[in-house]
Amino acid sequence: MTSQKIILIVEDNEINRAMLRGILESEYKVLEAPNGLEALKVLNDQKDNVSLILLDIVMPVMDGYTFLSILKNDPSISSIPVIVATQNDNESDEVAALSHGATDFVAKPYRPQIILHRVASIISLRENAAMINQFRYDRLTSLYSKEFFYRRVREELQAHPDREYDMLCSNIENFKLINDILGVPAGDQLLISVAEMIQEKIGERGICGRLSADQFACLIHRPQAYPQEYFIHANSEINTLANMQNVVVKWGVYVIRDKQVSVEQMCDRALLAVRRIKGQYNNYVAAYDDTLRNKLLREQAITDSMEAALKQRQFVIYLQPKFQIKDDQLAGAEALVRWNHPQWGFQSPAEFIPLFERNGFITKLDQYVWEQSCAELHRWDQAGYPQISVSVNVSRADIYNSDLIDFLTRILKKYELQPSRLHLEITESAYTENPGQIIATVEQLRTLGFVIEMDDFGSGYSSLNMLNQLPLDILKLDMKFIQNETAKPTNQGILRFIMSLARWMNLSVVAEGVETREQLERLRETGCDYVQGYYFARPMPCEEFEKLLQKQYEQASKKSLENSLPLPDQQKPMLLLADGDVRYCEEMRGVLSQQYLVQCVSDGQSVLQYLDMYANQIRLIILSLDLKDPEGIDVLKTLQHRIEVRDIPIIATGYWDDQWEEAALDIGADDFAGKPHTPMSLWKRVQRTQSLSVLRQQEQILREEAYRDYLTGLLNRRGLSAVCQALRQDDAPLALFRFDLDNLKKVNDQLGRDQGDQRIRQFSHLLRSHFRQSDILARLDQDEFIVVMKKTARKEAVVRKGEALGQAFVEAGWNQDVPLTVSAGIAMWDLSETLDEVLARADSALKCAKVGCQSRCRLWEEANVWGIRSEIVKK
Structure with a gap:
C-alpha cells in the first residue's frame, strides 16, 4: 500500500493551521510549523519526504518572504513546491509571492475543494517531472543515459558555437570475458569504477554518459594534446579502484570541427578510432581521421537526409x-x-x-x-x-x-x-x-x-x-x-x-x-x-x-480556392479573450498586448467559430463564464472534447463564487481569475499558466522520449509495456512477432557500429512498410524487435507475414559485406496471459526457428515446439 504524501503547513495562526489540517489530513500526512524558522528545522529532518508546503506570508520570527528566499537558494529543498496563502483582496501579496518563487497561491478564507484541487495538481506535476528525471541517468553508474547524453551534448554545442570541443569515447577490452569469468557483480563494479574515474577527471570541464554496457563517452573542452601517459595512468587508476589486474580501457578521440554532425556520428567516429587500436599493446588512445571514413558511401548521406527531406518537403x-x-x-x-x-x-x-x-x-x-x-x-x-x-x-x-x-x-x-x-x-x-x-x-x-x-x-x-x-x-x-x-x-x-x-x-x-x-x-x-x-x-x-x-481548356471557368477571411498578423502568439464586457476587454488588452496578439470576442458562438479558423495559432484562452449564446460554462465543456484545443491553456474568469471556481477547475480550466481584478493580476496569472503549460509539454516530450528507442523511433521495452497494458479485448486475437537480426555483432565488429546502426534503422523501416499503422512496433535490445499485430484471425496468414518479411529482408541486399539474416518467432495472444508470458513463448519459437526451420520463421505451438526442442537436444 502506498504511504501518504506529506504536506508541511507553515502558519502562525493556530486556528488557520487547524482548518488546513482538517481539510488535508484525510488524504495527506500533515506536519506543522508556526513560522519560517521552525519550518526550516522540520525540513532539515524531512526534506526528502515533504511533497508540498502551504505557507503564510505574515509570521513572527521569520516571515514567508524570507523563508522563500532561503528555500530558493538551498538546492536540497528548492524543488519542493510552495502554495502561498494570501488575503482575498491583497493582490500585492500574490504578485510578490510569485516573484519570490512561490508555485501558486490560495485566498483566505480557505475553500476546501479549491485547496485540495490545487494541492493534488501541483504534487502530481512535480512527481511526474521527478519520474521522468529518473530516465535521464544510467542506473548503475549515475552518468547520463545514452539518449540524454546525446541531448545534453546537442544543447552544449548549440549554446557555445565558438568553443572548441572533442568527443572522447572509451571501450573496455574483453569486457564480456570479465563478466563470464569473474561474474556480473564484478563487471558492474568495474563499470562503476570507470565511471567514477571519468567523472573525477572530467569534472565540470565536460559532459559524461554511458553509451552501452562497456562504452562511455565524454564531451570535453579541447586540451592541447592527448599524451599516452595520461591514459596509461587512468588505466592504472581503474584497475586499483576495481581491485582487478590487466583491465585495459582504450580511448578514441573525435575532434569536433563540424558541429552539424550528429552526436551519434561523433561518438561512432570516436569508437571507430578505438577499434583501430584494439589489441595493440601499450597503445591506449587514437584519434579519428578521414581515412577511417573513406568507405562511407553516398548512400549513407542520402539515408541520413531522407526523413528530414520528407518533413521539409x-x-x-x-x-x-x-x-x-x-x-x-x-x-x-x-x-x-x-x-x-x-x-x-x-x-x-x-x-x-x-x-x-x-x-x-x-x-x-x-x-x-x-x-x-x-x-x-x-x-x-x-x-x-x-x-x-x-x-x-x-x-x-x-x-x-x-x-x-x-x-x-x-x-x-x-x-x-x-x-x-x-x-x-x-x-x-x-x-x-x-x-x-x-x-x-x-x-x-x-x-x-x-x-x-x-x-x-x-x-x-x-x-x-x-x-x-x-x-x-x-x-x-x-x-x-x-x-x-x-x-x-x-x-x-x-x-x-x-x-x-x-x-x-x-x-x-x-x-x-x-x-x-x-x-x-x-x-x-x-x-x-x-x-x-x-x-x-x-x-x-x-x-x-x-x-x-x-x-x-482556356474557356473553362475558374473558381477561387482561397479563404476570404484574412489571416491575422502572426508576429506575436495569439491570445483569445472572450468576455461580453467591452471595457474590460480593452483594459486587459492594454497589458496583454505587450506579448500577445489579443483577439477579443463577446459571445460563446464567436469563440467556437474563431477556434475553427485559428486553433493552431492560439496559445492561450481567457474565457468568461458570464458569456452568453452559449453560456461560458457550456463553452468550457465543449472545449474539453475538441482535440485541436486540448493543449491550449484556459483561464476561466467570473465574479467571485466558490461554486463557479470549483466547477471551472473540475471541468478542466487551468486557472480561475475572480473579478474584479487588475490587469497586472491577470497578467501574472497568464505568465504562471503559460509556464505550467510549458512544463507539461516538456513533461510530455520527456515521457515520449522515455518510451521511444532513440535509434529507430520505435517503442522501447517501457513503451511496449505501457501500450500493451492499454490493449482491449476487441483487439484480440493478436499475434506477437519476435524478430532477431542474426550476426549483427559481426557487422559492428567488421564494418563499424555506424553500419550496424544503419542495418537496424533499415530493418525498422522494413517493419513499418510491412505492418499496419495500428500494429505495435518495438525494439527491445540491440538486435531484437517486437511486433504486436492486432485482430489476426488465421495462423497461416500470420506465418506467411513473417516469412514474407524475411524474404523482403533477403531481397533488400543489406548483407553483401557480412552475412546477415533475420529469424522470427510468433506466438498467438488472446490477452489472457501477461506480456512477459507471451514474449517467452515467442522466444521459444524464435530459438526453434534458428535451428529447426528452413524459412527461419516459427509459430509457437506446444506440440511442434517441444518436438523441435527434442531434436535440438539430440543434435
Missing part, C-alpha cells in the same frame, strides 16, 4: 504530360518525384529511388507522392478545369503494406476524388516475384475502381505467360523497347503484335519515351492510344503543368 512532384495520340490532346499525367536538396541541388531519381526501395523508405515517399497528386487534382477541380487522371507509381514494398488500400481510399475521400482519377502503375517485374499476393491485392484495388497500369512492359521475360492472369487496364511500353522497335520501320512485327494483343484483352496502351516525330507516326500507325515523352513535353513542376492545362 524537399521532395517535389513533377508531372509528365500524357497525350491522346489521335488528336494530340492532353489526356492526363504521370507523377514523378524530384529531390531538390538545399545543398546538393536536384538529385537523380535513378540514384535515390533504388536505395529507398531497398531500405523501405519508398513506402513513405510513395504515399507522399500519392497525397500530393490527389491534392493537385482536387485543386484543379476546384478551379473548374475538366477532370483528368494522374498515374502514380506503386512499388513492391507498397504492395506488401497491409495499409495500402486503407491509405488510398482515405486520401481519395479526403480530396473528394473518384478512384478512377488515380492510375496505379505497377512495374512488370513486381508481378513475377510473388504473383499470388500481388494479383490478389491488385484485384481488390481494381474492384474499388482504381485503374491499373503495368509499367515497363517489354522489359521482362515472363509477361506474356502471366498477362492473361493479371488484373490490368493499361499497358505502358518500356521506353527502351519503344526506341528500339520504332527505329526499325521494316520490322515492327512485335510492336504490332502487342497492340493486337492489347485490343484482344481490352487494354489501352501508353508508349513512353517518345522523342521524335518518326516514333510518333509509327505508334500512330500501329494503333497506340496514348504517348508521353520529350517530343511533347518534359516532366515539369505542377505549376507549369497547370499552365498547360489552362491553355488547353
Whole structure:
C-alpha cells in the first residue's frame, strides 16, 4: 500500500493551521510549523519526504518572504513546491509571492475543494517531472543515459558555437570475458569504477554518459594534446579502484570541427578510432581521421537526409504530360518525384529511388507522392478545369503494406476524388516475384475502381505467360523497347503484335519515351492510344503543368480556392479573450498586448467559430463564464472534447463564487481569475499558466522520449509495456512477432557500429512498410524487435507475414559485406496471459526457428515446439 504524501503547513495562526489540517489530513500526512524558522528545522529532518508546503506570508520570527528566499537558494529543498496563502483582496501579496518563487497561491478564507484541487495538481506535476528525471541517468553508474547524453551534448554545442570541443569515447577490452569469468557483480563494479574515474577527471570541464554496457563517452573542452601517459595512468587508476589486474580501457578521440554532425556520428567516429587500436599493446588512445571514413558511401548521406527531406518537403512532384495520340490532346499525367536538396541541388531519381526501395523508405515517399497528386487534382477541380487522371507509381514494398488500400481510399475521400482519377502503375517485374499476393491485392484495388497500369512492359521475360492472369487496364511500353522497335520501320512485327494483343484483352496502351516525330507516326500507325515523352513535353513542376492545362481548356471557368477571411498578423502568439464586457476587454488588452496578439470576442458562438479558423495559432484562452449564446460554462465543456484545443491553456474568469471556481477547475480550466481584478493580476496569472503549460509539454516530450528507442523511433521495452497494458479485448486475437537480426555483432565488429546502426534503422523501416499503422512496433535490445499485430484471425496468414518479411529482408541486399539474416518467432495472444508470458513463448519459437526451420520463421505451438526442442537436444 502506498504511504501518504506529506504536506508541511507553515502558519502562525493556530486556528488557520487547524482548518488546513482538517481539510488535508484525510488524504495527506500533515506536519506543522508556526513560522519560517521552525519550518526550516522540520525540513532539515524531512526534506526528502515533504511533497508540498502551504505557507503564510505574515509570521513572527521569520516571515514567508524570507523563508522563500532561503528555500530558493538551498538546492536540497528548492524543488519542493510552495502554495502561498494570501488575503482575498491583497493582490500585492500574490504578485510578490510569485516573484519570490512561490508555485501558486490560495485566498483566505480557505475553500476546501479549491485547496485540495490545487494541492493534488501541483504534487502530481512535480512527481511526474521527478519520474521522468529518473530516465535521464544510467542506473548503475549515475552518468547520463545514452539518449540524454546525446541531448545534453546537442544543447552544449548549440549554446557555445565558438568553443572548441572533442568527443572522447572509451571501450573496455574483453569486457564480456570479465563478466563470464569473474561474474556480473564484478563487471558492474568495474563499470562503476570507470565511471567514477571519468567523472573525477572530467569534472565540470565536460559532459559524461554511458553509451552501452562497456562504452562511455565524454564531451570535453579541447586540451592541447592527448599524451599516452595520461591514459596509461587512468588505466592504472581503474584497475586499483576495481581491485582487478590487466583491465585495459582504450580511448578514441573525435575532434569536433563540424558541429552539424550528429552526436551519434561523433561518438561512432570516436569508437571507430578505438577499434583501430584494439589489441595493440601499450597503445591506449587514437584519434579519428578521414581515412577511417573513406568507405562511407553516398548512400549513407542520402539515408541520413531522407526523413528530414520528407518533413521539409524537399521532395517535389513533377508531372509528365500524357497525350491522346489521335488528336494530340492532353489526356492526363504521370507523377514523378524530384529531390531538390538545399545543398546538393536536384538529385537523380535513378540514384535515390533504388536505395529507398531497398531500405523501405519508398513506402513513405510513395504515399507522399500519392497525397500530393490527389491534392493537385482536387485543386484543379476546384478551379473548374475538366477532370483528368494522374498515374502514380506503386512499388513492391507498397504492395506488401497491409495499409495500402486503407491509405488510398482515405486520401481519395479526403480530396473528394473518384478512384478512377488515380492510375496505379505497377512495374512488370513486381508481378513475377510473388504473383499470388500481388494479383490478389491488385484485384481488390481494381474492384474499388482504381485503374491499373503495368509499367515497363517489354522489359521482362515472363509477361506474356502471366498477362492473361493479371488484373490490368493499361499497358505502358518500356521506353527502351519503344526506341528500339520504332527505329526499325521494316520490322515492327512485335510492336504490332502487342497492340493486337492489347485490343484482344481490352487494354489501352501508353508508349513512353517518345522523342521524335518518326516514333510518333509509327505508334500512330500501329494503333497506340496514348504517348508521353520529350517530343511533347518534359516532366515539369505542377505549376507549369497547370499552365498547360489552362491553355488547353482556356474557356473553362475558374473558381477561387482561397479563404476570404484574412489571416491575422502572426508576429506575436495569439491570445483569445472572450468576455461580453467591452471595457474590460480593452483594459486587459492594454497589458496583454505587450506579448500577445489579443483577439477579443463577446459571445460563446464567436469563440467556437474563431477556434475553427485559428486553433493552431492560439496559445492561450481567457474565457468568461458570464458569456452568453452559449453560456461560458457550456463553452468550457465543449472545449474539453475538441482535440485541436486540448493543449491550449484556459483561464476561466467570473465574479467571485466558490461554486463557479470549483466547477471551472473540475471541468478542466487551468486557472480561475475572480473579478474584479487588475490587469497586472491577470497578467501574472497568464505568465504562471503559460509556464505550467510549458512544463507539461516538456513533461510530455520527456515521457515520449522515455518510451521511444532513440535509434529507430520505435517503442522501447517501457513503451511496449505501457501500450500493451492499454490493449482491449476487441483487439484480440493478436499475434506477437519476435524478430532477431542474426550476426549483427559481426557487422559492428567488421564494418563499424555506424553500419550496424544503419542495418537496424533499415530493418525498422522494413517493419513499418510491412505492418499496419495500428500494429505495435518495438525494439527491445540491440538486435531484437517486437511486433504486436492486432485482430489476426488465421495462423497461416500470420506465418506467411513473417516469412514474407524475411524474404523482403533477403531481397533488400543489406548483407553483401557480412552475412546477415533475420529469424522470427510468433506466438498467438488472446490477452489472457501477461506480456512477459507471451514474449517467452515467442522466444521459444524464435530459438526453434534458428535451428529447426528452413524459412527461419516459427509459430509457437506446444506440440511442434517441444518436438523441435527434442531434436535440438539430440543434435
